[in-house]
Amino acid sequence: MGGAGEIKAVCLLSGGIDSSVATGIAKAAGYEIYALTFRYNQRHIRELESATKLARFFGVEEHKILNLDLGKIGGSALTSPIEVPEGKTVERIKSGGIPVTYVPARNTIFLSYGLAYAEVINANFIFIGANYVDCPGYPDCRPEYFGKFQEMANLATKRAVEGSPVKIKYPLIAMSKAEIIKKGHELGVPFELTWSCYKGGEKACGKCDSCILRLKGFEEAGYEDPLVYDK
Amino acid sequence: MGGAGEIKAVCLLSGGIDSSVATGIAKAAGYEIYALTFRYNQRHIRELESATKLARFFGVEEHKILNLDLGKIGGSALTSPIEVPEGKTVERIKSGGIPVTYVPARNTIFLSYGLAYAEVINANFIFIGANYVDCPGYPDCRPEYFGKFQEMANLATKRAVEGSPVKIKYPLIAMSKAEIIKKGHELGVPFELTWSCYKGGEKACGKCDSCILRLKGFEEAGYEDPLVYDK
Numbered sequence: 001m002g003g004a005g006e007i008k009a010v011c012l013l014s015g016g017i018d019s020s021v022a023t024g025i026a027k028a029a030g031y032e033i034y035a036l037t038f039r040y041n042q043r044h045i046r047e048l049e050s051a052t053k054l055a056r057f058f059g060v061e062e063h064k065i066l067n068l069d070l071g072k073i074g075g076s077a078l079t080s081p082i083e084v085p086e087g088k089t090v091e092r093i094k095s096g097g098i099p100v101t102y103v104p105a106r107n108t109i110f111l112s113y114g115l116a117y118a119e120v121i122n123a124n125f126i127f128i129g130a131n132y133v134d135c136p137g138y139p140d141c142r143p144e145y146f147g148k149f150q151e152m153a154n155l156a157t158k159r160a161v162e163g164s165p166v167k168i169k170y171p172l173i174a175m176s177k178a179e180i181i182k183k184g185h186e187l188g189v190p191f192e193l194t195w196s197c198y199k200g201g202e203k204a205c206g207k208c209d210s211c212i213l214r215l216k217g218f219e220e221a222g223y224e225d226p227l228v229y230d231k
Numbered sequence: 232m233g234g235a236g237e238i239k240a241v242c243l244l245s246g247g248i249d250s251s252v253a254t255g256i257a258k259a260a261g262y263e264i265y266a267l268t269f270r271y272n273q274r275h276i277r278e279l280e281s282a283t284k285l286a287r288f289f290g291v292e293e294h295k296i297l298n299l300d301l302g303k304i305g306g307s308a309l310t311s312p313i314e315v316p317e318g319k320t321v322e323r324i325k326s327g328g329i330p331v332t333y334v335p336a337r338n339t340i341f342l343s344y345g346l347a348y349a350e351v352i353n354a355n356f357i358f359i360g361a362n363y364v365d366c367p368g369y370p371d372c373r374p375e376y377f378g379k380f381q382e383m384a385n386l387a388t389k390r391a392v393e394g395s396p397v398k399i400k401y402p403l404i405a406m407s408k409a410e411i412i413k414k415g416h417e418l419g420v421p422f423e424l425t426w427s428c429y430k431g432g433e434k435a436c437g438k439c440d441s442c443i444l445r446l447k448g449f450e451e452a453g454y455e456d457p458l459v460y461d462k
Contacts, residue, residue: 066300073295073344075351104350108387109343112336113304119335120306139392148383155376156339158329 008032008061008123009169010114015050015195017214018129018172021180023058024187025171026127033060036117038110040068040103050195057190062121066113076103099137101198101209107140111149111168118166119157131172131180146170177217185223192226203230239263239292239354240400241345246281246426248445249360249403252411254289255418256402257358264291267348269341271299271334281426288421293352297344307334329368332429332440338371342380342399349397350388362403362411365444377401408448416454423457434461 009031011023027033035058037051048065055063070076107130114126132141139145146168154165172180184191196214197204204211206229218225240262242254258264266289268282279296286294301307338361345357363372370376377399385396403411415422427445428435435442437460449456 064303066303067298069297069299070347072297073348073351075347102389103347105343105347105388108346108383109340112340112343115339116301116304116306116334116336120304139389140387142386145383145386148379148386152339152376152379152383155373155379156371157336158333158370161329161370 006032007125008034008118008121009125009127010034010036010118010121010123010166011058011060011127012110012114012129013037013051013054013063014129015047015052015054016129016210017177017184017191017194017196017217018131018180019051020054020129020189020191020194021184021187022127022129022169022172023054024184024189026125026169027058028187031125033058034117034121034123035060035063036114037063037065038068038113039065040070046195046197046200050193053193054190057193064117068109070103070106070109073104076101099209102138105140107138107145108149111153114168115153115157115166119159122159123166124164125167125169127169127171129172129180130170131175131177133174133176141173143170143173146173176220177213178220181217181221181223185221194227196227201230203228205229206231237263238356239265239349239352240356240358241265241267241349241352241354241397242289242291242358243341243345243360244268244282244285244294245360246278246283246285247360247441248408248415248422248425248427248448249362249411250282251285251360251420251422251425252415252418253358253360253400253403254285255415255420257356257400258289259418262356264289265348265352265354266291266294267345268294268296269299269344270296271301277426277428277431281424284424285421288424295348299340301334301337301340304335307332329370330440333369336371338369338376339380342384345399346384346388346397350390353390354397355395356398356400358400358402360403360411361401362406362408364405364407365448372404374401374404377404407451408444409451412448412452412454416452425458427458432461434459436461 009026013019013035035055130141150168196210198208198210199205204227240257244250244266266286361372381399427441429439429441430436435458
């Protein structure tokens, strides 16, 4: 497929903007893309449709959708019935608290599956679209966390024992949403296929934290959001 | 419940000997036990029954059985149709290769869910029955791997950010199967409820790697295995 056809990358593709841009970066580097999407929340079913369309757009070698049984564990507005917050998003987020939409150990679980998948297909990289600039409250979105996950991964697998551990790539880590959107535009990422709303209705709600951050990002980037909003 | 009723431990309980003894150790320390079992392989369905009986025996506060979608990833004799090996178990294992029963990133995935569960119930510990003495071929059974997982976990969760990261306990890490069985006897672990066979028939096969190691362990420990074998 791509220019460096032998080099494989597992891309964690949720269907949102960040994971789409991270996948776009892997694609632009010429890697063969193996997309991995997690189904863990009824509300986010819309994201799965987006992930499927995006995987097709990026011409991935394979797209796996894994069911995660996170609902049984709960502990988050995204996996159990806690109210998804609306309003004062930016103030609330910048205040440094951990949002109720935080899903316990989510990135650790996602990357663990990524590690397993990378091991099986013999991939060199795992791409994750995490970033902490606009959303500093998530413990597992900090660069030092990913550094430690890498160190652990360097010991965890057969591939690592054999001398070539998979490398975790988090190219958006220090970018704001506006910068991510600009980067996506440069790369031709089809934002009309992405989905961000926490509510998963017919149209994006425009009111939840995720919609607010997305709209603010497009505004700051100077582009129009191609999604239709419910208002 | 126990003497130190406030202290909670998540115990990864597969239904095998090692996880049962690790759970027995947590129980003897007086912790409230929250058992976590993973369903990831049809062949091992017998282990789930054992895990359920053992959870009842240990009087756990809660027992969660999570479905892991590992079959879609494959890459192991335990998750996809590769032949489970028989014969020359000890020679093969001691030769240092990685067994076909190795499941890519298994302990990383297990511990990640343990981390999520510990975060939600506010547990102090996660107990895992891993050991490398009789089975040195698994990369994610080495003590240095668990050390690095701990360092990663120290950054991964809300609880960690708030100053009290969950502690990963792997008390069997340097014990042989015989030593683990002796320890279990001391603690009154009901070995008749455990299950080890990779094949998951009505009776244990007595021929797969797991049965061979179990039988050898009982012999070396000087106890009789209470299970009935198919021969």
